[in-house]
Amino acid sequence: MNNAKPAPDIEKDHTSFTDTSENKTDNNSSISISDLLKDGAKQSLKAIRLFSLVLLLFGFSNLVLFIIDIYKYYNSIVELSSLWLFLAVLVGIIFTAIGLLFTYKYLIINTIDIAYKYLRPFFQKVCIKIIDIVVSKSNKVTGKDLHKTLNVGGIMLEVYGKKLPKYFQKALIFVLRKIPFGDFLIAMQNDLAQNNDNNSLSQILYNHLDKYITGNILGSESMKWIYWLYPVNIVVQVLIYIYMS
DSSP: OOOOOOOOOTTTOOOOOOOGGGSHHHHHHHOOHHHHHHHHHHHHHHHHHHHHHHIIIIIIHHHHHHHHHHHHHHHOSSOOOTHHHHHHHHHHHHHHHHHHHHHHHHHHHHHHHHHHHHHHHHHHHHHHHHHHHHHHTTTOOOHHHHHHHOOHHHHHHHHHSSOOOHHHHHHHHHHHHHSOHHHHHHHTHHHHHHOOOHHHHHHHHHHHHHHHIIIIITTOOOSTTHHHHHHHHHHHHHHHHHHTO
C-alpha cells in the first residue's frame, strides 16, 4: 500500500540548485556521513533481526512439520510415497525463500526511507547528469539508455567524497531502476524544447523525481505480508500431511 506524502508542485517549484562541486560546503554542512553511517548501522541490526525472525518462523515451523511427516511416513500401516516428503521439503524451501525475498524488499525501501534526507544531493546530482546526457544527445535518449549511462559509484564520489556502504549502494540502485525517467522526460518535452538552461531543467526533473519517490516508493513496502504468507504456508503443509495417506 502506498503512503503518499505531499510533494512540491512540479510546475511552480523552480528553485534552482547548482552542481555539487559549487555547493560542496552546503552539502557538507547539511549532510553528515557519520550520521548516515550510524543510521546504516542501526539498519544493519534491524536487517539481522528481521532475517533471523523470518528464518526462525518459517524455517523452524517447516522443519517441525517435516519431522511430523517423516514420523507418519515411517509409522504408517500402508506404504506411502516418498514424493510427499519431497513435496513437504520443497514447499518449506519455497515459502522460506519468499519470506526472505519480501523481507529484503522491505529493508531496501525502508533503508531509502530512513536515509532519504541524506540522499537528496545524490538524486539532485543524478538529475544534473541526466539533463547533461539528454541535451548532449539532442533529446534522443530513452530511460533504459539513462540507466546504462549513469555511473552511480562515480556520482557518490562526487557528492560525498567517498562511496557509501554497500547496502546503501544497493538500495540506491534498486530505487533508480524503479524511477520512470523516460516518462519524466516525455512530460518535460516543452521545457526541453524551450529552455536551454540546464540548471532549471535539472530542477524540474528533480521535482518529478522527488514527487515520485515520496509518493510511490517510500512507505510502499511493509512486513504485513507475514500475516497471510505464514498461515498459507502452514495450511499447505497440513494438507500435505493429510493427503499423504
